Amino acid sequence: TEKPAGLIMIFGATGDLAKRKLFPSLYRLYKKGNLSEQFAVVGVARRPLTNEEFQASVKTSVENAIEDHKDLDDFVSHFYYHSHDVTDSSSYQTLKGIASDLDRHYSLEGNRIFYLAMAPEFFGTIAEHLKTDGLTDVSGFKRLVIEKPFGHDLESAKELNERIRKAFSEDEIYRIDHYLGKEMVQNIEVIRFANAIFEPLWNNRYISNIQVTSSEVLGVEERGRYYETSGALRDMVQNHMLQMVALLAMEPPIRLNTDEIRSEKVKVLRAMRTIKGDEVKDAFVRGQYGAGEMDGNAVPAYRKETMVNPESNTETFVAGKLLIDNFRWAGVPFYIRTGKRMAAKSTKIVIQFKDIPMNLYYGTEQTLNPNLLVIHIQPEEGITLYLNAQKSGQNMEATPVKLNFANKGTAGMNTPEAYERLLYDCMRGDATNFTHWNEVALSWSFVDNISEVWENTKAENFPNYESGTMGPRGADLLLEKDGFFWWPVT
Numbered sequence: 001t002e003k004p005a006g007l008i009m010i011f012g013a014t015g016d017l018a019k020r021k022l023f024p025s026l027y028r029l030y031k032k033g034n035l036s037e038q039f040a041v042v043g044v045a046r047r048p049l050t051n052e053e054f055q056a057s058v059k060t061s062v063e064n065a066i067e068d069h070k071d072l073d074d075f076v077s078h079f080y081y082h083s084h085d086v087t088d089s090s091s092y093q094t095l096k097g098i099a100s101d102l103d104r105h106y107s108l109e110g111n112r113i114f115y116l117a118m119a120p121e122f123f124g125t126i127a128e129h130l131k132t133d134g135l136t137d138v139s140g141f142k143r144l145v146i147e148k149p150f151g152h153d154l155e156s157a158k159e160l161n162e163r164i165r166k167a168f169s170e171d172e173i174y175r176i177d178h179y180l181g182k183e184m185v186q187n188i189e190v191i192r193f194a195n196a197i198f199e200p201l202w203n204n205r206y207i208s209n210i211q212v213t214s215s216e217v218l219g220v221e222e223r224g225r226y227y228e229t230s231g232a233l234r235d236m237v238q239n240h241m242l243q244m245v246a247l248l249a250m251e252p253p254i255r256l257n258t259d260e261i262r263s264e265k266v267k268v269l270r271a272m273r274t275i276k277g278d279e280v281k282d283a284f285v286r287g288q289y290g291a292g293e294m295d296g297n298a299v300p301a302y303r304k305e306t307m308v309n310p311e312s313n314t315e316t317f318v319a320g321k322l323l324i325d326n327f328r329w330a331g332v333p334f335y336i337r338t339g340k341r342m343a344a345k346s347t348k349i350v351i352q353f354k355d356i357p358m359n360l361y362y363g364t365e366q367t368l369n370p371n372l373l374v375i376h377i378q379p380e381e382g383i384t385l386y387l388n389a390q391k392s393g394q395n396m397e398a399t400p401v402k403l404n405f406a407n408k409g410t411a412g413m414n415t416p417e418a419y420e421r422l423l424y425d426c427m428r429g430d431a432t433n434f435t436h437w438n439e440v441a442l443s444w445s446f447v448d449n450i451s452e453v454w455e456n457t458k459a460e461n462f463p464n465y466e467s468g469t470m471g472p473r474g475a476d477l478l479l480e481k482d483g484f485f486w487w488p489v490t
């Protein structure tokens with residue numbers, strides 16, 4: 001059904017993600033009538049809180065995120081709290097009791113969603129306890145929603161996967177990649193497969209290169225401890241960037257359902273050319289931000305941030321050139337670029353078409369620009385098609401024109417809307433916009449080859465880009481070598 005009854009158990013209920021994204025998203029679903037009246041939420045975290053205190057904190061989170069608070073009291077009355085010790089069976093037993101009571105009280109039909117929104121080192125432990133302590137013995141469905149990072153490399157991801165698979169089958173596991181919840185990321189498929197004019201051109205005969213940029217303005221903030229073990233490659237490339245590439249490059253699935261879409265994405269990841277050893281320096285560029293000025297304020301270098309090693313070798317920027325060795329894409333570079341403390345907060349995809357076979361407009365003032373299709377993921381949402389056309393009144397002169405389509409602009413980035421969609425999908429049992437284990441495994445094996453080289457060779461030139469810029473010079477050279485440049489995104 002579209003509105004199944006159920007219990008949502010959130011591990012990490014006092015954390016940032018729960019407060020900023022999950023509670024506001026649940027509230028939106030509730031207000032839209034997309035949440036069954038038969039729902040309850042149990043917040044689970046270490047610190048002691050009463051149900052009332054927890055409900056008050058849920059209320060505050062919603063009020064901070066959303067202006068109109070109709071029925072907020074009614075909404076938070078469905079929230080309960082359990083102060084939990086993740087390694088203690090008796091604590092899970094108590095939780096099981098709470099869950100059974102709520103199941104009866106709200107007629108939840110034995111449906112349960114376990115949402116792990118906390119420190120990843122406990123993901124495996126919790127999943128195992130959920131099973132051994134009987135919380136997964138339910139009469140309805142049981143689902144595990146798991147936040148990133150899903151492992152640190154292929155080996156640890158495998159180990160984690162084996163542990164959670166003891167308690168949940170693959171189709172009960174919903175691995176979050178919040179980029180897959182973004183409106184315009186989901187729109188990639190629609191743009192490609194619902195239009196007659198793009199798909200015939202969507203290949204190496206007509207596309208010269210594809211550029212995917214996800215730049216951020218913020219630095220590492222309070223996440224130094226995690227980020228030092230991660231870096232931009234693991235934090236952004238292994239998941240969000242490769243997911244976008246997979247959606248751009250995949251073959252049309254025979255049906256728009258979970259299995260078919262995922263299997264096409266997996267094929268792209270399998271076709272991605274391995275880059276390892278000496279090849280890494282030719283295809284990938286790493287960067288780390290130095291001090292700079294942003295919006296008129298001086299900001300510190302990455303190495304000066306809290307919980308960061310003053311000689312850190314961690315990359316806060318990555319640019320790379322990916323090649324997909326299949327019939328459709330042979331010879332077409334996919335350039336990706338992401339980093340912190342860059343000039344703008346922006347995620348954009350530029351598809352650059354090949355030049356026309358012969359330019360009849362030489363001698364005019366302007367050189368002919370290639371056709372570009374730009375997919376604006378955030379902060380603007382929409383698409384722009386760059387064409388050449390004749391300026392009115394002037395004969396035979398080609399000028400660039402823009403065809404613009406803007407989706408309703410949403411305020412802010414990483415908005416709860418992505419989480420709202422993903423939560424709703426999970427409740428309805430639609431795993432399409434979550435990553436399958438095969439995708440995770442393939443992306444890790446791709447990324448591991450690069451991390452291996454970077455971890456074993458110190459980046460002598462760090463910091464190599466100033467805060468507030470578009471990254472190190474090397475990222476531009478990566479395209480210049482091939483006769484291209486990054487189309488401006490700001």
Ligand code: BG6
Pocket residue numbers: 148216235236347413414415
């Ligand atoms: C997260 C990363 O997955 O994505 C963060 O861990 C990053 O480091 C964030 O800031 C970016 O998400 P968005 O939606 O703001 O582009």
